[in-house]
Amino acid sequence: MPGTHQASKFDQSTRGGALKLLWFRMNLHFKRMILCLLIINLASCGGREPVDLLIVNASVYTVDGDKPWAQALAIRDGLIVAVGASDALIRDYDGEQLDLQGQMVLPGFHDSHSHLVYGGLELMRCDLSAESTVEDLLQTIAACDDALAAGEWLIAGGWDLSLFESTNPSKSLLDDINPKRRMFIRGADGHSAWASSAALDYAGIAAETPNPSDGIIERDASAEPRGVLRESAMMLVEKVLPAVTVEDRLKAARISVALAHSMGITSVIDAATTESDAKAFDALDADAALNLRLVLAMSLIAPFFDQAPLSSVKVSERYSDQNVRRSSAKIFIDGVLEGETAALLSPYLVGNHGHGMLITPASALTEQVVALDAAGVQLMFHAIGDAGVRMALDALEAAREANPAQDLRHHISHLQLVDPEDHPRFEALGVVANFQALWAFPDDYIMTINLPAVGLDRVQAMYPIGSLHRAGARIVGGSDWSVSSMNPLLAIETALTRRDPTGVRPQALNAAEAVTLADMIEAYTINGAYLAHRENQTGRLKPGYKADLVVLGANLFELAPSEIGEVPIVMTLFEGQKVYPK
Template identity: 45%
Template sequence: MVDAADTVLLNGGIYTVAPDRSWAEALAVRGGVIVEVGGNEAVRPLVGPNTRVIDLEGRMALPGFHDAHVHPTMGGFALLGCNLEGEASVEAIIRRVESCVQAGGEGWLEGHAFDLSVFGQDGPHKSLLDAIGSARPIVLWSSDGHNAWANSRALDLAGITADTPDPSLGVIEREPDGSPSGTLRETAQELLRAAIPKPSAEAAQQALETGIRHLNANGITSFIDAWVGREDYESYLALDRAGKLTARVVTSLTYESGFAKHVGEEFEAVLAARGDYESERLRHDSIKLFLDGVLEGETAALLEDYVGLGHHGELILDPEALDAAVTRFDAMGLQVHMHAIGDRAVRAGLDAIEAARRANGASDNRHHISHLQMIHIDDIERFAELETAANFQAAWAYPDEWIMDLNLPVVGEERVQAMYPMASVERAGGRIVGGSDWNVSTANPLEAIEVAVRRQDASAAGGPVLNPGERLSLESMIDAYTINGAWLMRQEAMTGSLEVGKRADIVILDRDLFGIPAADLNEVEVVMTMLDGQTVYESETLTWRGELDD
């Protein structure tokens, strides 16, 4: 007698992402593991009296999405607090902050994910926040994570004055008399963070849980947290022990930069204790290195000077120190996860991985470089040669205000048109993985997939294109968010495709991605997300029969 399945999906278009990229009608799950994939006739015999039977009614199912670069705790704080995401003008941002002030509260008011691109090259001014008329210190964090905006009260409490020097690798934008204008870039943001009381452990756990639930709602079942320290280890483990960790997670411990959460002996202690915080769904075997800043504010490290500025940005770690760090972590069997925007930073990262391979030999540590806004043509083939994943935030790869208003004036048309060379890396044999960088940008993989396919604004049917030669296929982008992401997380034997013996991490969509125009991809909705065969998200807005009377 055949053992009955716990859950069965029938009557669907199931894109398995198996090696042959096959499709199936039905799928069965027992004990969180896929036990059958095929036609309805093959799966129906596994339906028992207690089997949950889900009628897909022709909808598409595919492996749960893998987000290879995300910040769920920060995103959770934004969702729970003064969230500025999507406010597309100065006036809209100010109105939203005013409403946050009117909602009440005491102490510091933090706003999250404001759009820096609407303010021009010098960034926003403190007077705009001062005019709101609140006595509270107000700090707004930009969506790129590299810029902050403060009112006069916040600057006073943080002790930031005309006499405060710019910190190493940071910039305090100033008035002609040297006083701070209200915009702080890169490591200068830490002057504000040092003055703001840290959230409680309970608040951090609530934010993390909220952030993960948001990822689940976007079909994400596995992710890499790109910026963590010991407090994050503790939050993840607390959620896991409470049965609330609804994703598979790899975290990246920050190392040696103004963004590092621990330095020196404290870093070493946290690194040594990382195993104490691990579980079946939770691993801490990745190290995060920041190699440069961003183009906004001209802190990204370039091979050639910024236009008319006489400098090309700085590397956060000098090449010798970077090589030594990557070689050390590679020898320990750890994955290195790098932030690199400028082409000089990307080259330095690849050079460091090459140095590690010379010293340690080839490994299976699966290092990756994130963002990759600019890659010199001579470095395109090195991703494949060095078995280094190219971790693109594809939702950025279109000519938006950030690129056209802030980047174009300082790097020029030729370098703009070479941005985010995803197809070039793929053609050279490189492995593309998808990351959102949420809450810097949308967590929705379908929006990022659409932008990668079209290289146009996902919110518009037409419009300007950012280098059409770098468009990727839909198949490639699904791979990036499924099997390639699973490979990067070293779990491709467990997730990333819907095959017998793998975990039942599944996303169900309201329509077939291959059956609609590319311009409609971002409009597709997630109907259900499953982890180990258990529902971790189900849409409340869509009407569907779901359960099948059988």
Template identity: 35%
Template sequence: MFADRIFTNAAVFQPAGAEPADTVAIQGDTIVAVGRGVDRDLIGTHTDITDLGGTSLLPGFVDAHAHPVAAGMAALRCDLSGLAHDRQAYLTAIAEYAARHPGESVIAGAGWYGDAFPDGFPTRHDIDAVVSDRPVILTSHDYHGAWVNTRALELAGITSATADPTGGRIIRDHTGEPTGVLLDRGGDAVNALIPEVTPQFMRQALLEAQRRLHSVGVTGWQDAAVGAEFFGLKDNFATYVDADEAGELTARVVGALWWEAEQGAEQLDGLCARRSLSGHSRFTASMVKVMQDGICENCTAAMLAPYRAVAGHDIPSGQSFIDPEDLHKVTALLAGERFGIHMHAVGDRAVRECLDALEHAIASHPQFNARHQIAHLDVVDPQDIPRFGQLGVIANIQALWARRDKEIVERKLPLLGPEREPWHFPFASIQRHGGTLAMGSDWPVTDPNPLWAIHTAVHRTGTHADPHAIGDGVFDTPLQAQEGISLRSAIDAYTAGSAYANSQDRAGRISEGMRADLVILDQDIFTAEDVGTLRAVETIVGGKTVYRG
């Protein structure tokens, strides 16, 4: 048996307790040897031997929570995500896009940040100044808000007399007129104006996103909203199945099928049918995504105590999207059909409600190795931190958020108040109490580069490589430094932890018999001053190179 490729003189990242190694051999899609020095018995006529010169060889990163099709769609539209947080930069980009696409009846796009505007939100008048003849609909970077022009409001029929919809909010000025920002389901009416996208466009978006993820070392991911239709997003299930059947999906992907909160048990048969239609090669729809609240910045995250300084809010403690009693029924139904459950919970009340519901599901189906998980965990009450380890519920974290960005400091922390700030993204506390960490990006909410997130998970500060790390102290004042985790733990969370969350037990570690899903970095990650400045130079899935840069 000869190896196809041998990597040597590498800083090989291995599981804790494993013998140090500097050489890895792969044959086909499998790692066949890990050790020190090259075993001559593995060298054949066609064996490729690569000296890595001391740079890191890691398991491929697995993104445990992302929305790649949405990110790809944004990249193909009016994409503001790569710009500086600046009002004029956004308006210039919108005007230039409109000029380049005169035939588009609706200009759609995404990626703006609220901290580019004086009061945290833009207005319709901003866009009107550059495009007024056709509707413009731009989703915020966090996908919880839509920024639109006056024409879009007119065509959607949104006026001062329009009531806030369930699960959404229309931002209004002092006279009651809509300002041009629509939160959560408040954006449904304007997003209905966006023409239906074609299957070809969706497929192109997926492949563009896959290319980007491979370029930062990602070999697999979990799409956390397969089938969701909101904020201009379309059902992407067929996109994945078709790409998989065509052999275009080079990553390993788990789909979390979208649970419609407005429906009930009647949707279960459809979810089971979709699961049975997946699993051809690289895509398996084995999870279900349940959304329990919104985000703190918009006061839609469900909190145990009221937000501070939120005069005029109808729901001062946020909103639970599903009644807790009903949530118990939902999780028990899904576990009964052997679905893993992926829950969105930002506020501490939502986290508790999700833990309670999962505890009920686990008790009802104790033999099911479900890999249930709760994503985001912006605020976790101290009483609930030990429950992740006790219940075996995975903490699906988005570490890039755990820093003092301007938007967090100015918009979020004042709403939480000093008494809740210590429990803001409590990664170390969850780990210390036996909880398993899996890491994801929530891309396109934030950038998909795992190395940026790993830096922040360790230091609780921003990396200088990230243009979105903006604000006084973002690089040198940690956000609750005691919740930083070790570099080894952070790498584990983005590799073995996320692979575990995806039920991919042959991925996430460099050991004999594991799949050859690997990433080569340009430096040794353990000697770098700023991990975020490192880059992937080669990404390998199943022994095949999918990116080289």
């Protein structure tokens, strides 16, 4: 019957649908069971997220506000993904574990004033930095001379000016070693050089040669050049030296970068960089051989380096993520106290009792600073004397009035003497105080050269780190390598003690100017990152930041300040990869 047949088909269809529904429900139930088992299984192994490196059982000083201490770090793709307790991170993350057994971890150090290629070249040449007596100095120069072929220049560096009275040795000492050798010996301060007669003759420097406007040719009683050249007078010989090859610059950069890594340094402001130096850094970075964050303060007014045009400064790179940024420029205001070329408000007590020297006239400086500030160029100033510091601040005040919206973070380096009236101007103008704290103790330069030149009151006021910090200035630390050691821990110790970290001279240089360990760690980490416009990338150990860090052989907070400089660097990581030791 048609009706029966249709009913049968309907019944079959209904039964088929019921079976399909039953199967669907069973399948869904099965899938839910599998999912539950999977969740249970994941829960049983902790649901651990993969990372590249898990640092555990460490004393991690994060420099991160109200969370200063942790035990562990999780790192993936060069970034920190978690900071916390060891057991929590071991539970939550899976990766290669590095058990530091209580060793201290800090953000990688920022050296806010160094000369990497220049310093590397000095190490490749005749290095005099270890010589502490005149006899040893001359013996080393003689040994370097013996190693050279006839006709080659002897170029040396690291000569300690305090070894000679008035920092003014005669060319005859070099002539006695080899009267035919052209010798050019750079002072450790970078502002004086000592040349042999053959070198002076080759450069055409004679009694009738006038002093450059911003330099001094030291002379004897008959006006003959004595052998020492100050400031831009050095360029009279520098310009006739053999050219440095591209290969030598690359080698020098590699040497210096390796040295920086061995000191726990992962970020550097390279001061007075030349175009040739910048190309060497770019080449290393392109080869993945740099592993260092660099801000290049290109040389604009450069008595000691080849001239780099303003076009070398690339303002657009200031906030880029690239390792090498040409976003800054360096300007020299004055010279140094040792050569009586630092610009002082009150006169020197020796020599011609003058006020020192200005590398750039005040009116020209202000005009240039206002223009560079308007163009967005971050400026780094060399200023030793209190008049030089004031001149830099005056120019920056004019720039702030002309260009009020800029956030360029200009900084003044050295600050050996700063008039107290100028202390609050740093915070008011947003100027960063870039100290070389390793100089802040009574060494031979201060006691044998500076003390007679400026008197006890001004010596006691030197390197006012504490005063500027209390006045609200942001403090950063720089080595000025190769003028002095690149080791940040030596500088940190000296800033705390104001004493010789080697223990040779026990007295302090105005202990009231000391600062705390936490202050100096900030100076070498987050404050350095701020100066480099990287405070949202580096300088702290927190999630999202670059995994640039240093492992120390002891917890600095558990040591006497006088022990800090002896702490070994155990390891340096750049973006989570070990760069020291190799």
